[in-house]
Amino acid sequence: MGIEIDDTVVMRFIKGDIDAFKTVYEKTKSMIFKTIFRMVGNTHDAEDLTHDVYVRIYEKRKLYKKEKAALSTWIYQVAINHTLNGIKYKKNTEQIYFEERIEDDFLDKAIKKEEMQKMITLLQSLKAVFRICIILKDIEERSYTEISKILNISTGTLKSRLNRGRSQLGELLKKYEARGQNEL
Protein backbone atom coordinates (compact mmCIF):
# COMPACT_ATOMS: atom_id res chain seq x y z
CA MET A 1 0.00 0.00 0.00
CA GLY A 2 3.01 2.24 0.42
CA ILE A 3 2.08 3.28 3.94
CA GLU A 4 4.53 2.14 6.55
CA ILE A 5 3.33 2.09 10.13
CA ASP A 6 5.84 1.43 12.85
CA ASP A 7 5.44 -1.90 14.65
CA THR A 8 5.47 -0.29 18.09
CA VAL A 9 2.70 2.06 17.00
CA VAL A 10 0.71 -0.92 15.73
CA MET A 11 1.17 -2.75 19.02
CA ARG A 12 0.17 0.32 21.01
CA PHE A 13 -2.83 0.82 18.77
CA ILE A 14 -3.98 -2.77 19.34
CA LYS A 15 -3.68 -2.22 23.08
CA GLY A 16 -6.01 0.76 22.73
CA ASP A 17 -3.60 3.68 22.95
CA ILE A 18 -5.38 6.78 21.58
CA ASP A 19 -2.13 8.53 20.59
CA ALA A 20 -1.06 5.51 18.54
CA PHE A 21 -4.50 5.45 16.97
CA LYS A 22 -4.14 9.10 16.07
CA THR A 23 -0.80 8.34 14.39
CA VAL A 24 -2.46 5.55 12.41
CA TYR A 25 -5.31 7.91 11.52
CA GLU A 26 -2.97 10.66 10.39
CA LYS A 27 -1.05 8.26 8.17
CA THR A 28 -4.04 6.61 6.55
CA LYS A 29 -6.80 9.24 6.58
CA SER A 30 -5.94 10.77 3.24
CA MET A 31 -5.88 7.40 1.44
CA ILE A 32 -9.14 6.27 3.04
CA PHE A 33 -10.91 9.58 2.54
CA LYS A 34 -9.91 9.79 -1.13
CA THR A 35 -11.32 6.34 -1.87
CA ILE A 36 -14.51 6.91 0.11
CA PHE A 37 -14.98 10.31 -1.52
CA ARG A 38 -14.65 8.76 -4.96
CA MET A 39 -17.13 6.08 -3.95
CA VAL A 40 -19.84 8.35 -2.56
CA GLY A 41 -19.14 11.53 -4.50
CA ASN A 42 -19.65 14.16 -1.83
CA THR A 43 -17.61 15.47 1.07
CA HIS A 44 -20.35 15.28 3.69
CA ASP A 45 -21.09 11.58 3.21
CA ALA A 46 -17.39 10.80 2.76
CA GLU A 47 -16.55 12.44 6.09
CA ASP A 48 -19.38 10.65 7.85
CA LEU A 49 -18.27 7.32 6.46
CA THR A 50 -14.63 8.04 7.32
CA HIS A 51 -15.71 8.75 10.91
CA ASP A 52 -17.68 5.50 11.06
CA VAL A 53 -14.81 3.55 9.51
CA TYR A 54 -12.25 4.77 12.05
CA VAL A 55 -14.57 4.20 14.99
CA ARG A 56 -15.14 0.67 13.71
CA ILE A 57 -11.41 0.16 13.22
CA TYR A 58 -10.79 1.22 16.82
CA GLU A 59 -13.53 -1.01 18.16
CA LYS A 60 -12.40 -4.04 16.14
CA ARG A 61 -8.66 -3.46 16.55
CA LYS A 62 -8.20 -6.73 18.41
CA LEU A 63 -9.37 -8.66 15.36
CA TYR A 64 -6.40 -7.42 13.34
CA LYS A 65 -3.96 -10.23 12.56
CA LYS A 66 -0.49 -8.91 11.91
CA GLU A 67 0.64 -12.03 10.07
CA LYS A 68 -2.22 -11.87 7.57
CA ALA A 69 -1.80 -8.34 6.20
CA ALA A 70 -0.31 -4.95 6.88
CA LEU A 71 -2.35 -2.66 9.11
CA SER A 72 -2.99 -0.24 6.25
CA THR A 73 -4.37 -3.09 4.10
CA TRP A 74 -6.64 -4.18 6.93
CA ILE A 75 -7.84 -0.62 7.45
CA TYR A 76 -8.48 -0.40 3.73
CA GLN A 77 -10.50 -3.64 3.81
CA VAL A 78 -12.63 -2.39 6.70
CA ALA A 79 -13.14 0.97 4.99
CA ILE A 80 -14.22 -0.53 1.68
CA ASN A 81 -16.51 -3.10 3.24
CA HIS A 82 -18.09 -0.42 5.39
CA THR A 83 -18.54 1.93 2.44
CA LEU A 84 -20.05 -0.81 0.28
CA ASN A 85 -22.42 -1.74 3.10
CA GLY A 86 -23.35 1.90 3.55
CA ILE A 87 -24.12 2.19 -0.14
CA LYS A 88 -26.05 -1.09 -0.08
CA TYR A 89 -28.11 0.23 2.83
CA LYS A 90 -29.24 3.17 0.75
CA LYS A 91 -29.49 1.02 -2.36
CA ASN A 92 -33.24 1.15 -2.96
CA THR A 93 -33.58 4.90 -2.99
CA GLU A 94 -30.16 5.52 -4.46
CA GLN A 95 -30.47 3.07 -7.34
CA ILE A 96 -33.73 4.56 -8.55
CA TYR A 97 -32.28 8.01 -8.16
CA PHE A 98 -29.22 7.13 -10.25
CA GLU A 99 -31.25 5.48 -12.97
CA GLU A 100 -33.46 8.53 -13.22
CA ARG A 101 -30.47 10.78 -13.26
CA ILE A 102 -28.83 8.93 -16.11
CA GLU A 103 -31.97 8.97 -18.21
CA ASP A 104 -33.40 12.37 -17.44
CA ASP A 105 -31.78 15.30 -15.82
CA PHE A 106 -28.51 13.79 -14.67
CA LEU A 107 -26.53 15.02 -17.65
CA ASP A 108 -28.06 18.49 -17.46
CA LYS A 109 -27.14 18.72 -13.79
CA ALA A 110 -23.65 17.40 -14.45
CA ILE A 111 -22.97 19.99 -17.13
CA LYS A 112 -23.93 22.79 -14.77
CA LYS A 113 -21.53 21.62 -12.06
CA GLU A 114 -17.79 22.09 -12.04
CA GLU A 115 -15.69 19.69 -14.08
CA MET A 116 -14.44 17.60 -11.18
CA GLN A 117 -17.83 17.25 -9.64
CA LYS A 118 -19.16 16.20 -13.04
CA MET A 119 -16.57 13.51 -13.33
CA ILE A 120 -17.18 12.23 -9.82
CA THR A 121 -20.94 12.25 -10.32
CA LEU A 122 -20.52 10.27 -13.51
CA LEU A 123 -18.55 7.67 -11.59
CA GLN A 124 -21.37 7.49 -9.05
CA SER A 125 -23.72 6.21 -11.71
CA LEU A 126 -21.90 2.89 -11.76
CA LYS A 127 -22.87 0.06 -9.45
CA ALA A 128 -20.83 0.11 -6.24
CA VAL A 129 -19.06 -3.19 -6.97
CA PHE A 130 -17.84 -1.95 -10.37
CA ARG A 131 -17.08 1.52 -9.06
CA ILE A 132 -14.73 0.28 -6.35
CA CYS A 133 -12.84 -1.87 -8.87
CA ILE A 134 -12.32 1.11 -11.19
CA ILE A 135 -11.28 3.38 -8.32
CA LEU A 136 -8.74 0.89 -7.00
CA LYS A 137 -7.33 -0.24 -10.33
CA ASP A 138 -7.57 2.66 -12.77
CA ILE A 139 -7.49 5.65 -10.45
CA GLU A 140 -5.34 4.45 -7.56
CA GLU A 141 -3.32 2.07 -9.78
CA ARG A 142 -3.11 -0.83 -7.39
CA SER A 143 -2.13 -4.31 -8.47
CA TYR A 144 -4.65 -7.06 -9.17
CA THR A 145 -3.34 -9.13 -6.26
CA GLU A 146 -3.62 -6.22 -3.87
CA ILE A 147 -7.17 -5.38 -4.94
CA SER A 148 -8.34 -8.98 -4.83
CA LYS A 149 -6.92 -9.18 -1.29
CA ILE A 150 -8.67 -5.98 -0.24
CA LEU A 151 -12.01 -6.91 -1.79
CA ASN A 152 -11.66 -10.59 -0.88
CA ILE A 153 -12.49 -11.75 -4.41
CA SER A 154 -10.56 -13.78 -6.98
CA THR A 155 -8.46 -12.06 -9.65
CA GLY A 156 -10.80 -13.48 -12.31
CA THR A 157 -13.86 -11.91 -10.67
CA LEU A 158 -11.98 -8.67 -10.29
CA LYS A 159 -11.01 -8.59 -13.96
CA SER A 160 -14.54 -9.35 -15.05
CA ARG A 161 -15.99 -6.62 -12.79
CA LEU A 162 -13.37 -4.21 -14.02
CA ASN A 163 -14.23 -4.99 -17.62
CA ARG A 164 -17.96 -4.54 -17.08
CA GLY A 165 -17.38 -1.36 -15.10
CA ARG A 166 -15.16 0.08 -17.79
CA SER A 167 -17.61 -0.66 -20.56
CA GLN A 168 -20.51 0.82 -18.56
CA LEU A 169 -18.50 3.91 -17.78
CA GLY A 170 -17.48 4.16 -21.44
CA GLU A 171 -21.14 4.13 -22.45
CA LEU A 172 -21.96 6.78 -19.89
CA LEU A 173 -19.14 8.94 -21.18
CA LYS A 174 -20.49 8.59 -24.71
CA LYS A 175 -23.95 9.63 -23.51
CA TYR A 176 -22.46 12.52 -21.62
CA GLU A 177 -20.46 13.59 -24.66
CA ALA A 178 -23.47 13.36 -26.95
CA ARG A 179 -25.64 15.39 -24.59
CA GLY A 180 -22.93 18.02 -24.20
CA GLN A 181 -22.48 18.42 -27.96
CA ASN A 182 -26.22 18.65 -28.55
CA GLU A 183 -26.50 21.42 -26.00
CA LEU A 184 -23.60 23.33 -27.50
Place this chain on the structure above:
Amino acid sequence: MNYKKYIESIKRDPPEKISDQVWERIHQTITQPEPQKISFWTTWFKPIYLVPILAPTLVIVGIFWINYNYRQVEYQRMMMFSQSTAYIYSISKY
Protein backbone atom coordinates in the same frame (compact mmCIF):
# COMPACT_ATOMS: atom_id res chain seq x y z
CA MET B 1 -14.00 12.46 -23.86
CA ASN B 2 -12.65 8.95 -23.95
CA TYR B 3 -12.21 6.63 -20.97
CA LYS B 4 -8.50 7.28 -20.50
CA LYS B 5 -8.94 11.04 -20.48
CA TYR B 6 -11.76 10.70 -17.98
CA ILE B 7 -9.68 8.60 -15.59
CA GLU B 8 -6.76 11.00 -15.96
CA SER B 9 -8.98 13.94 -15.10
CA ILE B 10 -10.17 12.24 -11.93
CA LYS B 11 -6.64 11.26 -10.98
CA ARG B 12 -5.35 14.78 -11.58
CA ASP B 13 -7.93 16.48 -9.38
CA PRO B 14 -7.45 15.37 -5.82
CA PRO B 15 -10.62 15.07 -3.76
CA GLU B 16 -11.37 17.68 -1.16
CA LYS B 17 -9.34 17.59 2.03
CA ILE B 18 -10.76 15.85 5.04
CA SER B 19 -11.90 18.20 7.76
CA ASP B 20 -10.02 18.30 11.07
CA GLN B 21 -13.33 17.97 12.84
CA VAL B 22 -13.54 14.34 11.75
CA TRP B 23 -10.77 13.36 14.16
CA GLU B 24 -12.45 15.33 16.94
CA ARG B 25 -15.66 13.41 16.29
CA ILE B 26 -13.81 10.09 16.20
CA HIS B 27 -11.99 10.94 19.42
CA GLN B 28 -15.21 11.93 21.11
CA THR B 29 -16.92 8.72 20.02
CA ILE B 30 -14.17 6.38 21.14
CA THR B 31 -13.51 8.09 24.47
CA GLN B 32 -17.07 8.48 25.64
CA PRO B 33 -17.96 5.93 28.33
CA GLU B 34 -19.73 2.85 27.08
CA PRO B 35 -23.35 2.59 28.07
CA GLN B 36 -23.83 0.31 31.06
CA LYS B 37 -24.46 -3.22 29.94
CA ILE B 38 -27.69 -4.76 31.12
CA SER B 39 -26.92 -8.15 32.56
CA PHE B 40 -28.99 -11.27 32.02
CA TRP B 41 -29.97 -11.52 35.68
CA THR B 42 -31.18 -7.96 36.04
CA THR B 43 -33.24 -8.35 32.90
CA TRP B 44 -34.77 -11.73 33.46
CA PHE B 45 -34.60 -12.35 37.20
CA LYS B 46 -37.00 -10.45 39.41
CA PRO B 47 -37.90 -11.53 42.99
CA ILE B 48 -41.59 -11.53 42.11
CA TYR B 49 -40.91 -14.42 39.70
CA LEU B 50 -40.13 -16.57 42.77
CA VAL B 51 -43.70 -16.42 44.02
CA PRO B 52 -45.25 -18.97 41.62
CA ILE B 53 -42.31 -21.29 42.19
CA LEU B 54 -42.02 -20.96 45.95
CA ALA B 55 -45.71 -20.85 46.87
CA PRO B 56 -46.60 -24.43 45.83
CA THR B 57 -43.27 -25.65 47.20
CA LEU B 58 -44.06 -24.13 50.57
CA VAL B 59 -47.53 -25.63 50.52
CA ILE B 60 -46.17 -29.10 49.73
CA VAL B 61 -43.44 -28.81 52.36
CA GLY B 62 -46.07 -27.64 54.87
CA ILE B 63 -48.29 -30.64 54.17
CA PHE B 64 -45.39 -33.01 54.67
CA TRP B 65 -44.37 -31.25 57.84
CA ILE B 66 -47.86 -31.39 59.34
CA ASN B 67 -48.19 -35.02 58.29
CA TYR B 68 -44.88 -35.91 59.87
CA ASN B 69 -45.78 -34.22 63.13
CA TYR B 70 -49.12 -35.92 63.22
CA ARG B 71 -47.48 -39.29 62.72
CA GLN B 72 -44.98 -38.54 65.50
CA VAL B 73 -47.82 -37.86 67.92
CA GLU B 74 -49.65 -40.99 66.77
CA TYR B 75 -46.53 -43.06 67.25
CA GLN B 76 -45.93 -41.71 70.72
CA ARG B 77 -49.53 -42.41 71.68
CA MET B 78 -49.28 -45.90 70.31
CA MET B 79 -46.06 -46.51 72.15
CA MET B 80 -47.55 -45.24 75.39
CA PHE B 81 -50.52 -47.51 74.88
CA SER B 82 -48.46 -50.51 74.04
CA GLN B 83 -46.15 -49.91 76.98
CA SER B 84 -49.01 -49.66 79.42
CA THR B 85 -50.60 -52.77 77.92
CA ALA B 86 -47.33 -54.60 78.26
CA TYR B 87 -47.03 -53.51 81.87
CA ILE B 88 -50.53 -54.64 82.70
CA TYR B 89 -49.86 -57.92 80.93
CA SER B 90 -46.58 -58.42 82.75
CA ILE B 91 -48.03 -57.88 86.21
CA SER B 92 -51.07 -59.97 85.43
CA LYS B 93 -48.80 -63.02 85.27
CA TYR B 94 -48.02 -62.86 88.91
